[in-house]
Amino acid sequence: PVIVVATRNAGKVREFAHAFAPLGKEVKSMFDYPELPDVVEDGVTFAENAWKKAKAVGDALGLPVLADDSGLCVDLLNGEPGVYSARYAGEGAADAQNNAKLLDALATLKAGEDTQPPLLSTARFVCALVLYDPASGDKVEAEGAAEGWITADAAGEGGFGYDPLFYVPEYEMTMAELTLEQKQAISHRGHALRALVSRLEA
Numbered sequence: 001p002v003i004v005v006a007t008r009n010a011g012k013v014r015e016f017a018h019a020f021a022p023l024g025k026e027v028k029s030m031f032d033y034p035e036l037p038d039v040v041e042d043g044v045t046f047a048e049n050a051w052k053k054a055k056a057v058g059d060a061l062g063l064p065v066l067a068d069d070s071g072l073c074v075d076l077l078n079g080e081p082g083v084y085s086a087r088y089a090g091e092g093a094a095d096a097q098n099n100a101k102l103l104d105a106l107a108t109l110k111a112g113e114d115t116q117p118p119l120l121s122t123a124r125f126v127c128a129l130v131l132y133d134p135a136s137g138d139k140v141e142a143e144g145a146a147e148g149w150i151t152a153d154a155a156g157e158g159g160f161g162y163d164p165l166f167y168v169p170e171y172e173m174t175m176a177e178l179t180l181e182q183k184q185a186i187s188h189r190g191h192a193l194r195a196l197v198s199r200l201e202a
């Protein structure tokens with residue numbers, strides 16, 4: 001059986017494929033449906049944007065669809081970049097540009113300080129998931145979060161997005177230094193997915 005995930009983010013696809021493989025499910029993504037238009041993500045919450053993606057893609061394909069809207073909320077930046085995480089440094093910005101902008105913003109805030117600790121601010125990753133079945137109209141939602149710190153010492157080649165800058169205290173490593181299994185165990189996406197599955201089984 002196939003599960004369609006309404007995403008064009010290759011990092012998300014990798015994580016969902018890894019999570020669903022043990023359940024015998026193959027993941028398809030928007031890379032398999034290049035003809036579908038981009039969904040306008042103008043919601044003010046992660047949940048709102050996840051719903052916009054699930055609804056648009058589910059209705060277009062006539063198939064059940066899972067959508068993920070996620071991002072990074074940095075406490076010293078009053079929750080930014082939040083729902084703007086993918087386009088923090090501008091529409092279509094590369095991960096490296098977004099990461100550079102984040103470190104710049106925190107460096108500016110800390111400019112007056114004598115010493116610059118590597119850990120710059122507490123932060124959390126948030127993931128909102130929506131599973132939508134256009135045949136029944138059923139909509140199941142779940143959310144997950146992962147707490148950590150933004151570090152000036154970027155490290156790691158794994159994951160995607162802000163992972164090299166996200167220090168995970170439990171592992172004393174960045175999210176990008178974790179294996180897929182380790183990230184799944186503690187990540188916003190892992191928590192949201194387990195919450196969604198338990199809601200489906202209830």
Ligand code: ITT
Pocket residue numbers: 006007008009012041068069070071072085086098125159160161162163175187189
């Ligand atoms: P889709 O909308 O097509 O799914 P996207 O990358 O635009 O892809 P979002 O709109 O949900 O996805 O934006 C999420 C951004 O937040 C993403 O581009 C990353 O910059 C960041 N992000 C989300 N989850 C992350 C994770 O697990 N690790 C690192 N960064 C993450």
Ligand code: NA
Pocket residue numbers: 041086
């Ligand atoms: Na997006």
